[in-house]
Amino acid sequence: MALTLSPTLSLRKAPSISDEEFRKLRDFIYSKCGIFVDDKRKYLFETRFGPRLNALGAKSFSEYFQILTLSPDKDKELASLFEMVTTNETSLYRDTKQLDGVRASILSKIIKEQRAKGKFELSVWSAGCSSGEEPYTLSILLHEELGPELRKWRIAITGVDLSPAMVAKAKAGVYQEYAFKTTPEDIKKKYFTPVVGGLKVTDSVASLTCFQSMNLNDAAATKRIPKSHLVFCRNVIIYFDEAMKKKVVSSFYDNLLPGGVLILGHSETLHKISAAFKPMMLPGAMAYEKI
Amino acid sequence: MSKVRTEDLKPGLIVSEDVKSPDGRVILPKGGRIEAFHPMLLKGLGVTEVEADSGDDEKLLQAAADYTREFFSYANPDSPVLAELFLYATGLVAQRLATGWVPPTLGERMAQNVEHLSDVLPADEADPEKIVRHETELASFPESSLRLKAELESPKASIGSLTKLIGQDLGLSAKLLKLANSPLYNFAEPVESIQRAVTLIGLREVSTLALGMATINYFQGIPPELVDMKSFWRHSISCGIFAKILSQAMGSGMNPERFFIAGLLHDVGRLIMFKKLPYASTEALLYARENFVPIVAAEAALIGYTHTAVSQYLLASWKFPAMLADLINNHHSPKAAPDPRLAAIIHTADAMSNAVEIGAGRLYVLPDFDDESFALMGLPASGLAKVFADYETQAEQTISAFF
Structure with a gap:
């Protein structure tokens, strides 16, 4: 079908980024959060950042870069930049086979050991928690695992994410229907209540969690996370280059208690990144134990 | 007004x-x-x-353009080729919007439960070489395909020997005849025998077609619940049709069947990934949709390698003819091919079939496009409108010849 080539019907909508501007911005992002932006994502960059440039009235990426680095509002601008480079949507109860494996082989073991020691404490770090789906899923798993005994336990699930906007969403704990595509119906009924705008986690589920925005590149900040029995970091290190992957994984190592376990995303592996962990084959998942 | x-x-x-x-x-x-x-x-x-009243019409067109642009966000917006593809896809979307189509919401883009799937190999053990070995150790390349390959490479091949070989496989014969009678060839008279098809289309050409069709048969066992196989093959056949039309537009002496089959099989590596890593590869599909990146980029991010790395090992272990393997393995990187000009045909055909699918509501972003390799083909970007028009006259009937 022929279309009138109206000038408004062009493919380009955003200002274009020169190779040099792209390199500058990419290096800036890398230095701020360790996220490595591949050359292939140059055009995606233009599209993602275009509306922000328009909103700021910046006519070019150079002007935008000045706002990012020199303006009095640069911290606020950095937060919105973080939002644009990490928009990873996820869902509750994602990768149920992995979760089942973790629950059956790891959580139950840690719980047993803690009980034996009379230490009813458990801490979990969810690194790159996006809008809170993972920490709440883990809280629900613990509710299911411990049942009425939960009252005796002190449990802390710390969710951190680079983007303050994501952390705010996580704190709100309200999800739309599509976040539940992998959630069993009974779990959804038991732990969520309808509110305006979606379904909200129950107070009990929320009470085990706390959230903060944090840069995994910031060694001083990651040291402040309480020592953990379990670290979850699923589909986060895919954004990093080799050096940053090593740095982040070593901060997980430092954070884990002896015998603690690191869980990565379904297709991720520590192969080539770290030999400091012992790989464990769970049914439906891999896990890495601190040795 | x-x-x-x-x-x-x-x-x-x-x-x-x-x-x-x-x-x-x-x-x-x-x-x-x-x-x-x-x-x-x-x-x-x-x-x-x-x-x-073109007021609403203009709005509709803008809405269609805004919708379509999202799926082009990964590729160079200044590419003349993509500008053509964008206009074409926008036109299709506008047509659909005019007939009351409601574009998918974010929720619909993401609504898919893949939790019933499990990978055959854990992430630690699943590199391209290993998953291909796992496949080729379990199932050998079909005997009939091996003989077709030998026929294709043999200097002694004849109409008689090829006809006999194809005749041994009734399913294959039927498919080839359906194809010979499809608008892909548009012969004036019905083609009623393989022998006649070989006479009309050519010996080498029919051997190539037969090898391609036999290879498809190999993958027929993939359970449809793993992945939407119908969409997969639609895309593959579309790519084949575009590749054939493009190669014909480039002049005579191009062996259009070679490009048809290379287009048909260009994503064959993805089939191995679906078989061996169903969870991981479906997760990559979801990731691609949720994050507005092409599937090939999602594979690289999530799994660590892409379907062309897998096809490389697969086709090598099958000793597939290099004239097809080079095109298949380089359809995302035509510059890396021994003959970038020819690999650019599959690269372009893939992009064009993606554009058609975006217009039809498919939810995957167009991969990066290599304009420099396209330029080697010697076709002007403005000529692609004609290629789309030719495609339209052939597509539906040719695709239905496969199902």
Whole structure:
């Protein structure tokens, strides 16, 4: 079908980024959060950042870069930049086979050991928690695992994410229907209540969690996370280059208690990144134990 | 209210004055709706423009362009080729919007539960070489395909030997005949035997087709719940058709069958990934949709390698003819191929079939496009409109020859 080539019907909508501007911005992002932006994502960059440039009235990426680095509002601008480079949507109860494996082989073991020691404490770090789906899923798993005994336990699930906007969403704990595509119906009924705008986690589920925005590149900040029995970091290190992957994984190592376990995303592996962990084959998942 | 040129009419447009032929007959009364056949009919009758309310029409077109642009966000917006693809896809989307189509919401983009899937190999053990070995150790390349390959490479091949070979496989014979009778060839007389097909299409050409079709058979066992196999093959066949048309547009002596089959099999590595890593590869599909990146980029991010790395090992272990393997393995990187000009054909055909699918509501972003390799083909970007038009006349019937 022929279309009138109206000038408004062009493919380009955003200002274009020169190779040099792209390199500058990419290096800036890398230095701020360790996220490595591949050359292939140059055009995606233009599209993602275009509306922000328009909103700021910046006519070019150079002007935008000045706002990012020199303006009095640069911290606020950095937060919105973080939002644009990490928009990873996820869902509750994602990768149920992995979760089942973790629950059956790891959580139950840690719980047993803690009980034996009379230490009813458990801490979990969810690194790159996006809008809170993972920490709440883990809280629900613990509710299911411990049942009425939960009252005796002190449990802390710390969710951190680079983007303050994501952390705010996580704190709100309200999800739309599509976040539940992998959630069993009974779990959804038991732990969520309808509110305006979606379904909200129950107070009990929320009470085990706390959230903060944090840069995994910031060694001083990651040291402040309480020592953990379990670290979850699923589909986060895919954004990093080799050096940053090593740095982040070593901060997980430092954070884990002896015998603690690191869980990565379904297709991720520590192969080539770290030999400091012992790989464990769970049914439906891999896990890495601190040795 | 304004005048709209006949060739710019889109289905769904409401005319604001009676549309009359030059001799005064009313073809479509005021308030009537333009249907898909109208532009051609009116043009035939010599009507050059009609009065229509194009205000809504312009809005619709903008909405279609905004929707379509999202799926082009990964590729160079200044590419002349992509500008053509974008216009074409926008046109398709506008047509759909005009007929009341509601674009998918974010929730629909993401709504898919893949939790029933499990990978055959854990992430630690699943590199391209290992998953291909796992496949080739379990199932050998079909005997009939091996013989076809030998036939294709043999200097002694004859109409007699090839006809006999194909005749041993009734399913294959039937498929080849269906293909020979499809608009892909558009022969004046029905082709009733393989022998006749070989005479008309050529010995080497039919051998190539037969090898390609036999290879498809190999993958027929993939359970449909793993992945939407129908969409997969639609895309593959579309790519084949585009590749054939493009190669023909580049002049004679190109062996269009070679490009048809390379297009048909270009994503064969993905089939191995579906078989061996169903969870991981479906997760990559979801990731691609949720994050607006092409599937190939999602594979690289999530799994660590892409389907062309897998096809490389697969086709090598099958000793597949290099004239096909080089095109398949480099369809995302034509520059890396021994002959970038030829690999660019599959690269372009893949992009064009993606554009058609975006227009049809498919939810995957167009991969990066290599304009420099396209330039080697010697076709102007403006010529692609004609390629799309040719495709339209062949697509549906050719695709249905496969199902």
